[in-house]
Amino acid sequence: MKYDLHNHTYYSKCSNLKPEILIKAAKKKGMDGIAVTDHNTMKGALEARKLNKDKDFEVILGEEIGTNFGDVIGLYLKKEIKSKEFFSVIDEIKAQDGLIIIPHPFRTSSNPNHLFKLPFEKIKNKIDAIECFNARMLPGDNEKSQVVAKRLKIAGTGGSDAHFKFEIGKAYTIFEGSLRRAIKQKKTRYEGTILYGPFGGLLSFFRRRLF
């Protein structure tokens, strides 16, 4: 199975993606599923879930929460996460039986939320995965995540961090059977390209400021 586990919609200020376009494009690019992970809201995820009528395509309800120590992704959520404090966010996601992924922990960026500020040694038992391939990273950033995940034996995932149509499916997670089980058993793999990332980042920058 191939799932792109990090996607935004127009409910994120830095994206213009309609949920129906996200689903269509992801399927066209060979994805078997996606996670919709808007910044601090589940509106896009809920809309996408409602639009998806295909039983062979899974839409995972997610959210990317900006916490005091950096971004956190919750998957398989039932309701929006209230807190912005890292450890409370973790507790809220766990209480919903969701999965916790730390996205782009070593991303080179001017946005302070893009860098994760806690040592993974300290939290490795509290999280389910590290995003080891994010398509918006600069050369070397993903490799740092991969080294840490391997050293600490934390599952790795891939996601495009798509905010625009051309970015969808540019990174994804590969697994067999159920995603939840594959992550828990650390049997996921990931693939992707960062070739289109800088262009997407630039468009997000302008979208946030101009529209």
Ligand SMILES: [Zn+2]
């Ligand atoms: Zn992020």
Ligand SMILES: [Zn+2]
């Ligand atoms: Zn994101």
